[in-house]
Amino acid sequence: MTPDPVDDATxxxxxxxxxxxxxxxxxxxxxxxxxxxxxFLGGAVGAREGLELAAGGEVGIGDAFERGVEGMAARSGTNTQFGCLLLLVPLVRATVAGDGFDDGLSLAVVDRVTRETTVEDAVAFYRAFEHVDVAVGDPPADVxxxxxRRGSDASxxxxxRGATLRDVMALSADPNDTAISDDSDDSDRVPDRNAQEWVEGFPRTFRAAEWIRSDEGPLTDRAARAFLxxxxxxxxxxxxxxxxPETAHETSERAAALLGGERSTREPIDADAVHDADLDAAEELATAFVDEGINPGTTADLTCAALYVALRRGAEVAP
Incomplete structure (x- = not known):
């Protein structure tokens, strides 16, 4: 029996x-x-109703996302998995909206789901920010x-503007859209990776899902290696x-050092490098990051989404 997509998302x-x-x-x-x-355990349980709405298809993605965030916040008491849900909700909807290929989870179907979002989906997405505090950067000056952070006041x-949810994601996906002074260098700006997934068709999610699926050992270890x-x-x-941005780039370089020596953050990461990641050394890096207040939370969101796709494509908890 094929597992239920809501079960896999949870x-x-x-x-x-x-x-x-x-x-x-x-x-x-x-x-x-x-x-x-x-x-986080409580947040996962609390988010389930929103995931069920995403799978059911009776409401828009925005409403399903808001309900998931509301339930997450009510059960956890804080913002635990806002970014994870932003990625999981369209993936769950794509799973049930697909044409049978890979249980619906083709890149084309996921892209279609995000392109079909509406203005009302965007309005619901903004309402979700009223349930939790989310760390976000300033928007471009012209928008x-x-x-x-305006929540419903932005409705x-x-x-x-007729802005759909995908339109809103596009504003954050391209750092060149961010207003900067004429004498600023934007070459090192860091875009919103979750928004990029929405706009680009979830390439990072599917790539990392294959890292996880083709890896060996407990899924929790595979997730840790995929995160790195x-x-x-x-x-x-x-x-x-x-x-x-400089700290963000340095953080990536420190993670890359655990994948087999120095490498550019622009150099593609292959599956073998991920599978050979040094989790013992990662323990030391974890301690250092906590001491320095470095929290790569968006990378955790992508890891969660990748786990969902890997589970849909055959990865199992049982050995």
Whole structure:
């Protein structure tokens, strides 16, 4: 029997936080201040109703996402998996909307699902920010009225502009759209990786899912190695938002060092390098990142989404 997509999405949320070490993130061995491991377990349970709505198809993706965030926040008491749900909801919808290929999870179907989002999906997405605090950067100056921190107050602007949820994601996906001064160098700006997935068709998610699927050992270890591969491949959005782009790039370089020596963050990461990642050395890096307040949370979101795709494509918890 093919597993239910909502079950797989819930399991992906649980496996992501249970994977260790994921340097700088909560895992089963580490809490971050008041953000505790068990809060993520509660968040996964609380998000289930939103995931069920995504699978059911009776409501839009935006409403399903908002319901998932609301339930997550109610059960965990904080923001545990906002970014994970932003990726999981369209993936679950694509699973049930597909034409049978890979249980619906083809890149083409996922891309179609995001392109079919509406203005009302965007309005619901903005409402979700009223349930939790989310670390976000400032929007481009010419779209200040679409700052997600406005929540429902942004609804008139969204409707006036006719901005769909995918349109909103496109604003964050391209760092060149961000307003900067004439004398600034934007070459090191870090885009929103989750938004990029929406706009580009989830390439990072599917690539990391194959890393996980083709790896060996417990799924929690595979998730930890995939996390390192994703972080090594590209700077993390949350690190850039909480620190600066330079710190985000340095963080990726430190992760890359665990994949077999020095490599450029622009160099593609292959599956063999990920599978050979040194998790013992990653424990030391995890301690260092926590001490330095470095939290690659967007990379954790991508890892969760990759776990979902890997589960749909045959990865199993049982040996």
């Amino acid at each position: 399991l992906a949320l649980l496996l992501e936080v249970a994977g260790t070490p994921k340097p700088g993130n909560v895992d089963r061995h580490r809490d971050l201040g008041d953000l505790r491991f068990e809060a 200040d009225d679409l700052d997600v 008139p602007a969204l409707r006036e 591969g994703l972080l090594a491949a590209e700077p993390d959005t949350l690190v850039a938002a909480n620190h600066d």
